[in-house]
Amino acid sequence: MTQYYVVASKAELEDNPQMHVDINGTEILLCREGDQYFAVAYFCSHAEFTLEGGTIHNGCITCPYHGAEFDLSNGAVLAPPAWDPIATYPVRVEDDDTISIGLV
Numbered sequence: 001m002t003q004y005y006v007v008a009s010k011a012e013l014e015d016n017p018q019m020h021v022d023i024n025g026t027e028i029l030l031c032r033e034g035d036q037y038f039a040v041a042y043f044c045s046h047a048e049f050t051l052e053g054g055t056i057h058n059g060c061i062t063c064p065y066h067g068a069e070f071d072l073s074n075g076a077v078l079a080p081p082a083w084d085p086i087a088t089y090p091v092r093v094e095d096d097d098t099i100s101i102g103l104v
């Protein structure tokens, strides 16, 4: 069963649209693009460097190290050098302010 954890308010992602989140040892990158929120693995599947600081564009994130691209909605690889997808997690926004991430 998916359990949701409150991790941030929308205001916390206004200036910097990326946030590192640790939920019980699961490291997650919470991202905002416009008014959409995504939660993906914090580490890239290529060489396990962090995705934080990567460029977000058109629902994708580009790894800041070697340029692999991932679909933020499902973690699919869109450009090499990564081959394996990254984990994604459901995000809920409640009361138009509180952001929660779901973990199984």
Ligand code: FES
Binding pocket: 044, 045, 046, 047, 048, 049, 063, 064, 065, 066, 067, 068, 080, 081, 082
């Ligand atoms: S660590 Fe992300 S592309 Fe190499």
